[in-house]
Amino acid sequence: MPRAIASAIIEASIKEGVQTKDAFFAVSRKVCNAEGVQMPDIPTIRQTLQKMVDAGEIPEQPLLNSFLVRRDVRTMSGVAIITVLTKPYPCPGKCVYCPTEAIMPKSYLSNEPAAMRALVNEFDPFDQVWTRLETLSNNGHATDKIELIVKGGTWSAYAWEYQQWFIRRCFDAANSFGLAQRDSSRTLAEAQDKNEIAGHRIIGLTIETRPDWISVKEIIRLRTLGVTRVELGVQSVDDRMLEITKRGHDVASVRRAAQLLRDAGYKTDFHMMPQLPLATPESDLAELKLIFDDPDFRPDMIKIYPCVVVELAELYDWWKDGTYKPYPDSDLLEMLIKAKQYIPRYCRISRLIRDIPGTSIVAGNMITNLREEAQKEMKKRGVSCKCLRCREIGRMKMEEPALATAEPVLFDDTFEASHGEEHFLSMEDSERKAVFAFCRLRLPPKQPIGDSAELWQKMEEIQGAAFIRELHTYDKMVRINTHIEGVSQHTGLGRALMQRAEDIARNAGYKKLAVISGIGVREYYRKLGYETRGTYMVKDL
Secondary structure (H helix, E strand, C coil): CCHHHCCCCCCCCHHHHHCHHHHHHHHHHHHHHHHHCCCHHHHHHHHHHHHHHHHHCCCHHHHHHHHHHCHHHHHHCCEEEECCCCECCCCCCCCCCCCCCCCCCCCCCCCCCHHHHHHHCCCHHHHHHHHHHHHHHHHCCCCCEEEEEEEECCCCHCCHHHHHHHHHHHHHHHHHHHCCCCCCCCCHHHHHHCCCCCCCCCEEEEEEHHHHHHHHHHHHHHHHHCCCCCEEEEECCCCCHHCCCCCCCCCCHHHHHHHHHHHHHHHEEEEEEECCCCCCCCHHHHHHHHHCCCCCCCHHHHHHHHCCCCCCHHHHHHCCCCCCCCHHHHHHHHHHHHCCCCCCCCCEEEEEECCHHHHCCCEEECCCHHHHHHHHHHHHHCCCCCCCHEEEEEHHHHHHHHHHCCCEEEEEEEEEEEEEEEEEEECCCCCCCCEEEEHHHHCCCCCCCCCCCHHHHHHHHHHEEEEEEEEECCCCCCCCCCCCCCCCCCCHHHHHHHHHHHHHHHHCCEEEEEECCHHHHHHHHCCCCEECCCEEEEEEE
């Protein structure tokens, strides 16, 4: 009976041409009321829809599918994010705030959500990717465009053989998902080649490491793995703070890392940690401003993780004997409200708190919904944050539905970073409230600076090239080769941004443009005239 009612709901929705989620559920209620039955659960309707499509009874229904997604925020940014953890392994750091739990990688606790999933899967990369894809798929999410994020200790400290195996098995899981047989490639390169045309493609790959581990050798290794973004555990850009907390690197290491990564086309994500020992709200705000004022930093993304005290860290002893006392949560909230107003349009605040459960925190920030509290207070004051996350079209349409029909306008925000010229090209509404798509173009120095000279020597494909460091279209995730009316993805915005980037690079005298493409996006760039050279997609201008 539930499947028969589900079929009737689907047929009525198609007949009436529903265009919104509210309209779909209005039709559903009407059908159920007429039959005097309860509405079937969402999984039943979703499964029935798929069976009707598979049987050829109805054509593909991407719009109806999108109404049947549970927790649609998971793919609201246009990709399915899969987070996996590496196995427990000694970390080179001795940071006083990092917990050390024997069964977990350094700095992670076994009761954090992603860590719990990793533990259940015994840190097996294939199983972690597979089970997460399964959960998202069962909840109705499209999963064919995957952003893979690898966490756990210091990635660069793991054995090279383990790194290659770990990433290969992640690709194997993506290549196998939805097929009858689980794939096991002989080499990482083989797994990557398969993923270029697989049903589930890894379009971005992120690892996290320390600034002092970034070198030319590491840059080349990360490209071999297919990494496109590096999260740097910066924590502070105050040498005194870094020394007190036993971080093990200095600010000069951050500057060198940012330069090398940018000159190889990577996206950078800084982890910043307010409320460290000796910090005040004023010093924390000054640091968050400095990383955007100083052209040696200017990250593409930031994660703000307020320092908290947990029993398994050295800082716990400091807190017990009174050596460390974090400043009040109310001051932290006020500091973040001021900082969010300072974030430039090109940057995305990915996280505003770590997923450490409150039960594990003995001191420090206890506001578990810190971002929401900051946004609520900012709205009361009539101020706003311009960061990318706050301006994604998928989120903004919920606040201002009229933005869905706004005509995208191309903007070019140009600024200096790590001795090069950055162009943040974006498609936004005319008032710049919402971002539909964006492209990060880098025009590096014509003569390499510092260690970047060695990069040129060892990576011929990027010699003298301008870079596309990121191309992204926001909004609800749409499956490859499909389109949903009123959704930004697959509407040509990316092509328009690429054309503008090529024109800028050509006019600036660059002879070629290199894209630090995710493995699963190579086919897209081939259609735009790019070819694989080394680990990049390159086009002669």
